Amino acid sequence: MLDNQGAFHGADEIFLFEIEPRFLTTRRDRNWQIDRRVTEIFADLIVNFLKYNNPTPEIAGFSFNWTSMEESQLNYLSITDSPEMEVGFRWQGHVFWNWYARHLDAVDVGNLHRIAQLDKQLGDYQLATWMLLFCALFFFAILVGLACYCTRKEADDDEL
Numbered sequence: 001m002l003d004n005q006g007a008f009h010g011a012d013e014i015f016l017f018e019i020e021p022r023f024l025t026t027r028r029d030r031n032w033q034i035d036r037r038v039t040e041i042f043a044d045l046i047v048n049f050l051k052y053n054n055p056t057p058e059i060a061g062f063s064f065n066w067t068s069m070e071e072s073q074l075n076y077l078s079i080t081d082s083p084e085m086e087v088g089f090r091w092q093g094h095v096f097w098n099w100y101a102r103h104l105d106a107v108d109v110g111n112l113h114r115i116a117q118l119d120k121q122l123g124d125y126q127l128a129t130w131m132l133l134f135c136a137l138f139f140f141a142i143l144v145g146l147a148c149y150c151t152r153k154e155a156d157d158d159e160l
Contacts, residue, residue, distance in 0.1 A: 012039055012042075015035070015036055015039035015040075015043075016039070016043065034081045037081045038079065038080060038081055041079065041081070041083060042079055044060065044062075045066070045079075048060050062083075064077070064083055064084050064085055065085070066085070067085065069089070073087050073088075074087065074088050074089040074090075074091060074094070075087045075089070076089040
């Protein structure tokens with residue numbers, strides 16, 4: 001069975017257009033009320049942004065204010081059934097890549113030249129091995145041909 005990787009493309013259409021999804025009857029273990037609530041909130045945010053150029057105007061009555069992200073805090077809106085502004089968007093990822101980039105600077109490029117040299121030598125050895133195999137098969141074919149030629153039956157003059 002496939003792991004649930006989240007919503008698929010177009011999954012929100014059943015909520016936006018109030019289509020009765022037939023596949024939900026077999027999936028009663030899912031909490032679709034929460035999904036419907038998140039869809040309503042997200043749709044309201046989009047409509048408000050289009051209408052007022054602000055996803056969370058005071059007239060909407062949201063309990064949060066969706067502010068722009070600040071580079072120093074990496075604040076973001078966590079869109080759930082009870083949305084709220086949070087800080088540190090993917091902070092662990094930022095920490096990892098900043099650490100990794102510093103370590104990439106420390107890579108010894110001299111080793112790359114040695115690796116390239118060893119790779120070329122390996123290629124040369126592989127070519128030599130294939131050439132040796134080809135020569136051995138060629139001489140084996142010559143030996144088989146000579147053996148067949150030497151052991152062939154001489155035709156008698158009477159048989160012709």
